[in-house]
Amino acid sequence: MTGNREIDRKRIGADFFVRDVLEVAPELPGKILVRRFSDRIVSRHLIKEVEAYRGVEDLACHASKGRTERTEIMFHKGGKIYVYLIYGMYWMLNFVTGEENIPQAVLIRGVEKFDGPGKLTRELKIDNSFYGEDLASSKRIWLEDPDETYDIIRTRRIGIEYAGEYWKNREWRFVLKDNC
DNA sequence: TCAGTGATTAGG
DNA sequence: CTAATCACTGAG
Numbered sequence: 001m002t003g004n005r006e007i008d009r010k011r012i013g014a015d016f017f018v019r020d021v022l023e024v025a026p027e028l029p030g031k032i033l034v035r036r037f038s039d040r041i042v043s044r045h046l047i048k049e050v051e052a053y054r055g056v057e058d059l060a061c062h063a064s065k066g067r068t069e070r071t072e073i074m075f076h077k078g079g080k081i082y083v084y085l086i087y088g089m090y091w092m093l094n095f096v097t098g099e100e101n102i103p104q105a106v107l108i109r110g111v112e113k114f115d116g117p118g119k120l121t122r123e124l125k126i127d128n129s130f131y132g133e134d135l136a137s138s139k140r141i142w143l144e145d146p147d148e149t150y151d152i153i154r155t156r157r158i159g160i161e162y163a164g165e166y167w168k169n170r171e172w173r174f175v176l177k178d179n180c
Numbered sequence: 181t182c183a184g185t186g187a188t189t190a191g192g
Numbered sequence: 193c194t195a196a197t198c199a200c201t202g203a204g
Contacts, residue, residue: 051199060199070188088185090200107199118200128187159199 017078021104030150049110060163063103074103090118151177
């Protein structure tokens with residue numbers, strides 16, 4: 001909590017994330033990602049594109065390799081942040097979802113103004129220090145409900161050629177309709 | 181199309 | 193210790 005009543009009233013709470021990732025992910029495009037740098041500097045960005053990663057059986061999901069130091073947070077109850085570095089340069093921002101011991105996460109692939117998972121973390125200054133951050137209580141990052149509703153399109157996930165035909169073909173990428 | 185870049189992981 | 197992998201980006 002930030003201590004600011006108006007902000008804390010709008011914040012999306014932990015329960016939102018403690019559901020199956022295939023319920024949570026389609027509801028994320030259209031939500032507002034809030035990044036607070038200080039009392040005076042708070043930026044808000046509409047989420048436009050996300051992908052679901054679901055369980056140890058999903059060969060595209062990092063947790064399919066088992067419970068390691070990196071994937072540990074995915075096995076926790078929903079509402080935490082999972083961040084990892086890819087290609088030595090880009091931090092990927094994920095929200096953990098679901099019940100404890102069921103590893104799931106949603107990759108945030110794009111927000112308004114910052115299109116692309118590596119670009120948005122660079123612009124919003126999100127790095128490994130956000131690993132494990134609690135979206136329901138963090139002072140520097142959280143979600144808020146928007147005033148409007150949006151149409152969503154679902155497609156196949158991107159960049160998972162290694163995962164095999166079945167998992168490659170799951171339509172677990174969710175994008176705002178007017179975005180594509 | 182393809183190089184850059186470094187943490188993470190499995191394996192010796 | 194080594195080496196392969198990698199949920200990406202930007203230049204050409």
